[in-house]
Amino acid sequence: MKRQFHKMHGLGNDFVVLDGREQPIEMTPALAKALADRHLGIGCDQLILLEPSEHADVRMRIWNHDGGEVESCGNASRCVVALTGAGTLETGGGIVEGGKIGAEIEVTLPPPHFAWDEIPLNYPMDTARLPLGWGPLDHPMALSVGNPHLVFFVDDAAAIDLDSLGPSIEHDPAFPERINVNVASIRDGEIHLRTWERGAGLTLACGTGACATAVAAIVRKKVASPVRVHMRGGELTIGWAAGEPIRMRGSASHVFKGEIDLEQFV
Numbered sequence: 286m287k288r289q290f291h292k293m294h295g296l297g298n299d300f301v302v303l304d305g306r307e308q309p310i311e312m313t314p315a316l317a318k319a320l321a322d323r324h325l326g327i328g329c330d331q332l333i334l335l336e337p338s339e340h341a342d343v344r345m346r347i348w349n350h351d352g353g354e355v356e357s358c359g360n361a362s363r364c365v366v367a368l369t370g371a372g373t374l375e376t377g378g379g380i381v382e383g384g385k386i387g388a389e390i391e392v393t394l395p396p397p398h399f400a401w402d403e404i405p406l407n408y409p410m411d412t413a414r415l416p417l418g419w420g421p422l423d424h425p426m427a428l429s430v431g432n433p434h435l436v437f438f439v440d441d442a443a444a445i446d447l448d449s450l451g452p453s454i455e456h457d458p459a460f461p462e463r464i465n466v467n468v469a470s471i472r473d474g475e476i477h478l479r480t481w482e483r484g485a486g487l488t489l490a491c492g493t494g495a496c497a498t499a500v501a502a503i504v505r506k507k508v509a510s511p512v513r514v515h516m517r518g519g520e521l522t523i524g525w526a527a528g529e530p531i532r533m534r535g536s537a538s539h540v541f542k543g544e545i546d547l548e549q550f551v
């Protein structure tokens with residue numbers, strides 16, 4: 286049976302969104318990976334499935350490009366709010382609130398976690414400044430904004446060879462659920478960010494990466510809130526104060542609507 290899908294993106298971080306609220310869809314890692322494949326499927330960084338929720342307007346489930354199901358996706362949260370008009374989303378990373386502000390979408394993620402076992406790390410460490418390093422990258426902050434992130438501050442994020450460092454950091458045994466890797470530079474009070482995403486590689490933008498990096502930069506007193514975060518695909522504005530949820534504002538774009546026979550992929 287053919288199913289409708291929406292191709293969307295947030296700053297070039299692209300998604301295939303399927304709606305299983307009325308007619309359920311049985312998603313598997315293999316099906317998600319096949320649909321996300323840019324040669325053999327529709328192609329996307331993350332596959333998003335909408336389901337009914339008892340706790341929010343919509344349940345949003347997320348699979349990475351490699352077929353692994355994960356907890357949170359900041360850019361997709363804005364896209365789902367824009368697509369459905371939902372005010373609340375149930376995600377594996379908690380309830381996300383969202384709404385339209387002018388031409389942009391603002392979503393609010395639950396407060397970040399800094400405890401080593403909540404990120405999670407494999408053993409206790411000072412998460413504010415991990416005693417670890419990989420080549421030119423060292424002493425990152427580790428935190429969870431619903432999903433796990435490392436944030437490295439460097440002089441020039443563009444000069445870091447993330448294509449080779451990203452995979453080894455993502456798969457380091459210190460991180461039992463693997464990890465998203467952010468490298469950031471601060472210029473004129475604003476953040477310039479590149480993210481190696483767990484399960485998706487180098488993307489044009491990462492919403493939760495921008496949130497994690499803004500939180501880390503505010504904790505280390507490198508910037509004030511709200512802060513502008515520049516990525517290759519565009520900009521986000523992130524606001525946060527200790528103990529509070531994280532506010533992220535930016536665009537959400539609908540590219541096209543299509544139909545696909547899911548049976549052909551199983």
Ligand SMILES: N[C@@H](CCC[C@H](N)C(=O)O)C(=O)O
Pocket residue numbers: 298330331349355356357358359360361432433465482483484485488490491492493494
């Ligand atoms: N692109 C996303 C994050 C998607 C999930 C991430 N790769 C993970 O594995 O946690 C975003 O915009 O936040």
